[in-house]
Amino acid sequence: MRLFFFCLLHLVATGASYAQGPKVYAFLPSNIRPHAMQGLISREAPGIDITFFGRYREFEVQLKQSRPDAIVTFRMVGENLAKESKNPLAPLLIGKREGETSEKFILLAVGKKIDLGQIENIGIGVVSLMGRRQMAHFLATEFKVGKIRIKTVTKLEDLLSLLQFQDVDAILVPESQLSYYNERSKLNLVATELDGITLALPVVFKITEDPNKIQQLEKAFQGLEPKIKGLLGVDQWIQP
Amino acid sequence: MDSTMTPAPRSVRASVFRLLGRNPLRRAALFLILGVVAGLPSMALPKSTLLVLGPDAKGYKQVMQGMSEELEDEFDLIHRKVDRDTPYKNFEAHLLEVQPDLLVLMDNVTISYYRFFQERYRGRIDFPPTIVTMALFVDQSIKGMEKVIGLRYEVPPVISLTHLRSIIADPVNRVGVVYRAEHRNYFEGQKAYCDQEKITLVGYEIGSDGADGTGTVDEKNLSKEIRNGLKYLITNENVDVLLVLNDNKLLREKDVRTVWLPKLRRFRKPVVVGVESLMSIAGFGNFGVLPDHYGLGISVANLAIDIKESQWEMESGHVYNPNSVKKHLEKKFARKYLTVPPDKYNEIDILK
Numbered sequence: 001m002r003l004f005f006f007c008l009l010h011l012v013a014t015g016a017s018y019a020q021g022p023k024v025y026a027f028l029p030s031n032i033r034p035h036a037m038q039g040l041i042s043r044e045a046p047g048i049d050i051t052f053f054g055r056y057r058e059f060e061v062q063l064k065q066s067r068p069d070a071i072v073t074f075r076m077v078g079e080n081l082a083k084e085s086k087n088p089l090a091p092l093l094i095g096k097r098e099g100e101t102s103e104k105f106i107l108l109a110v111g112k113k114i115d116l117g118q119i120e121n122i123g124i125g126v127v128s129l130m131g132r133r134q135m136a137h138f139l140a141t142e143f144k145v146g147k148i149r150i151k152t153v154t155k156l157e158d159l160l161s162l163l164q165f166q167d168v169d170a171i172l173v174p175e176s177q178l179s180y181y182n183e184r185s186k187l188n189l190v191a192t193e194l195d196g197i198t199l200a201l202p203v204v205f206k207i208t209e210d211p212n213k214i215q216q217l218e219k220a221f222q223g224l225e226p227k228i229k230g231l232l233g234v235d236q237w238i239q240p
Numbered sequence: 241m242d243s244t245m246t247p248a249p250r251s252v253r254a255s256v257f258r259l260l261g262r263n264p265l266r267r268a269a270l271f272l273i274l275g276v277v278a279g280l281p282s283m284a285l286p287k288s289t290l291l292v293l294g295p296d297a298k299g300y301k302q303v304m305q306g307m308s309e310e311l312e313d314e315f316d317l318i319h320r321k322v323d324r325d326t327p328y329k330n331f332e333a334h335l336l337e338v339q340p341d342l343l344v345l346m347d348n349v350t351i352s353y354y355r356f357f358q359e360r361y362r363g364r365i366d367f368p369p370t371i372v373t374m375a376l377f378v379d380q381s382i383k384g385m386e387k388v389i390g391l392r393y394e395v396p397p398v399i400s401l402t403h404l405r406s407i408i409a410d411p412v413n414r415v416g417v418v419y420r421a422e423h424r425n426y427f428e429g430q431k432a433y434c435d436q437e438k439i440t441l442v443g444y445e446i447g448s449d450g451a452d453g454t455g456t457v458d459e460k461n462l463s464k465e466i467r468n469g470l471k472y473l474i475t476n477e478n479v480d481v482l483l484v485l486n487d488n489k490l491l492r493e494k495d496v497r498t499v500w501l502p503k504l505r506r507f508r509k510p511v512v513v514g515v516e517s518l519m520s521i522a523g524f525g526n527f528g529v530l531p532d533h534y535g536l537g538i539s540v541a542n543l544a545i546d547i548k549e550s551q552w553e554m555e556s557g558h559v560y561n562p563n564s565v566k567k568h569l570e571k572k573f574a575r576k577y578l579t580v581p582p583d584k585y586n587e588i589d590i591l592k
Contacts, residue, residue, distance in 0.1 A: 032586045154534070162563060
């Protein structure tokens with residue numbers, strides 16, 4: 001009887017550990033709500049235990065409190081986290097879309113193009129992919145100016161209201177999101193292309209060194225349906 | 241309970257700041273000298289002090305969280321609880337003790353107290369720039385106050401309706417709104433924003449015929465006027481959507497039960513509301529666009545940074561709009577009467 005009980009306990013314990021796949025934290029602001037995105041990926045890739053975060057701070061705090069096996073986020077976010085924590089993060093899979101691993105940023109304004117020579121004097125709305133200081137520093141570096149005036153929001157859709165109320169002169173968005181804003185708004189949105197200012201696409205960064213978990217992660221992300229990959233902003237994952 | 245998010249030696253700093261006034265250059269110079277004298281390795285400028293006075297209930301805490309996360313590099317945030325149970329003398333004591341560079345007031349109680357404070361101390365002290373939020377109809381509340389700007393709590397119709405339009409495939413072209421004459425300016429302002437988005441707000445004004453033109457109508461006539469307004473908008477104007485303003489006078493329990501609900505139940509088109517309680521009443525709101533309190537905190541932070549970067553100058557009396565919302569949709573109603581593409585449900589925060 002005792003033997004049977006121990007065997008049962010062992011089975012339950014090992015079963016539980018097999019059922020629990022690699023833990024993944026994801027931060028990829030989009031028009032889809034984090035809980036919905038989490039549900040979609042969990043159904044598609046039951047082998048991983050994924051949590052989506054809607055805000056950078058929430059993501060950052062949770063990372064400090066409980067280390068996952070991997071994170072999925074934009075490359076710039078991962079690099080910033082690695083810099084702040086002084087722990088390098090190794091890319092496991094790099095996102096690619098239409099053959100590119102990055103895409104152009106554009107400025108969207110109402111009714112006119114932005115004079116890039118005056119960039120220091122205009123207010124720019126951005127989704128906060130990192131903290132305010134880091135975003136301002138990133139943009140000032142990219143625009144090669146000393147300082148830049150930004151207003152931050154946490155959701156894509158909130159950028160539009162900054163334009164509706166003229167709280168900013170322009171919003172900074174990846175080029176692929178132009179259609180999203182044009183579908184939502186009847187404002188005369190005019191794009192200004194930015195030479196060489198790009199957003200690297202999402203990357204799966206590994207934290208675990210466990211080869212089994214790494215294999216599970218690769219299988220799960222590579223196996224996602226094209227539509228779900230598209231929601232993550234990629235059409236394929238490539239090895240670094 | 242008072243909560244100080246970043247403790248600091250108040251009495252010493254208050255004395256130093258009193259000595260220096262609000263001139264940031266003078267402050268910077270002094271701290272630079274102090275830094276050299278003390279042999280400090282860092283020459284970073286000191287953070288400014290931001291005092292938040294308001295309740296500490298759930299929504300207010302979320303606003304505080306948004307502000308503090310966004311402003312941690314720029315401000316020391318101090319929160320002191322002030323609500324309707326707090327005596328005025330405590331409110332005054334917090335202000336005089338902290339002497340903030342920037343003040344944030346949350347809730348209508350703090351606005352009333354601050355109006356009295358300004359009357360009491362006008363000409364005797366230099367009032368700090370102040371941002372008012374989490375208060376209803378802030379436009380009227382801050383009128384006549386010195387160095388005060390507002391951030392509205394109510395979600396502006398243009399935001400609610402742009403969200404609705406992006407979710408449903410049904411028309412959102414003509415939107416009916418019942419409002420009191422007292423809120424005419426607000427309605428006209430929001431109508432102009434909606435026009436830019438090619439959405440027409442069709443208003444029905446209540447109380448404009450009153451003797452003083454301020455929307456003052458007696459109780460019985462108010463119910464009748466609301467009924468007439470809804471009938472006019474639904475039948476005569478055949479609006480695509482009804483938008484309900486958060487006006488307590490239009491939403492008395494009796495009127496909700498006997499005037500609003502009978503009309504809305506037969507409407508079978510989107511009814512947009514801005515408070516959760518109206519989503520909870522069966523047959524009332526079916527699309528809620530509610531303030532995102534964390535996002536409201538981010539908006540306050542954006543204003544705070546603007547004020548600091550403008551050397552504490554600001555256009556007093558200006559009222560800004562919030563940017564961030566949470567979307568609620570009544571699933572049963574949507575499936576029965578609206579056309580919602582399946583993917584769009586993923587953009588909703590709360591499906592009931």
